[in-house]
Amino acid sequence: MAKWLVVAGCALVVIGVLLHFFPNLFSWFGRLPGDIRIESERSRVYFPITSMIILSVVLSLILSFLRR
Template sequence: MARWLIIAGIILIAVGVLMYFAPWLFNWFGRLPGDIRIESERSRIYVPIVSMIILSIVLSVIVSFFRR
C-alpha cells in the first residue's frame, strides 16, 4: 500500500508541475461540449460532466493496466 501511495504522489506532483509550467496542455479540460457552465452577474455555476467522465475512463484504464 505504501508503494502505491508513493507512486500516486509522484504522479500528482508531475501533473501539478505540468499544469504550472505548461498550462496550455490543460486548456481543453473543463471546456468540452457537455460541460455545464452558467454565468451571471452575481454567480457562476460550473458542472464538468463530460470532463469527469473522460477522467474516470482514463483512470479506470490506468488502474486496470497496473492490476494486470
Template sequence: MAKWLIYAGVVLLLLGVALHYAPGLLSWFGKLPGDIRIESERSRTFIPISSMVILSVVLTILLNLFRR
C-alpha cells in the first residue's frame, strides 16, 4: 500500500505543477456538450457528465498501462 500512496503523491504533485505552470491545460473541463450547468438566482448546480466520462477513460488506460 505504501507504493500506491507514493505513486498517488507523485501524480498529484505533477498535476499540481502542470496546472500551476499551464493554467489552460484543463480549460476544456466542464465545457463539453454533455456537461449540465443549471443556474438560478439563488443557486448554481454543475454536473460534468461528459468530462467525467473522458477522465475515467483516460485514467483507466493509464492504470492499465502501469499495471502491465
C-alpha cells in the first residue's frame, strides 16, 4: 500500500508541475463536446461527462499495463 501511495503522490506532483509551468497543456479538458455547462447570472453548473469518460479509459489502460 505504501508503494502505491508514493507512486500516486509522485504522479500528483508531476501533474501539478505540468499545470503550473504549462497552463494551456490541459486547456482542452472540460471543453469537449458532450461536457455539459449551464451558466446563468447567479450560478454555474458543470458536468464534464465526456472528459471523465476519456480520463477513465486512459487510467484503466495505464493500470492495465502496470498490472502485467
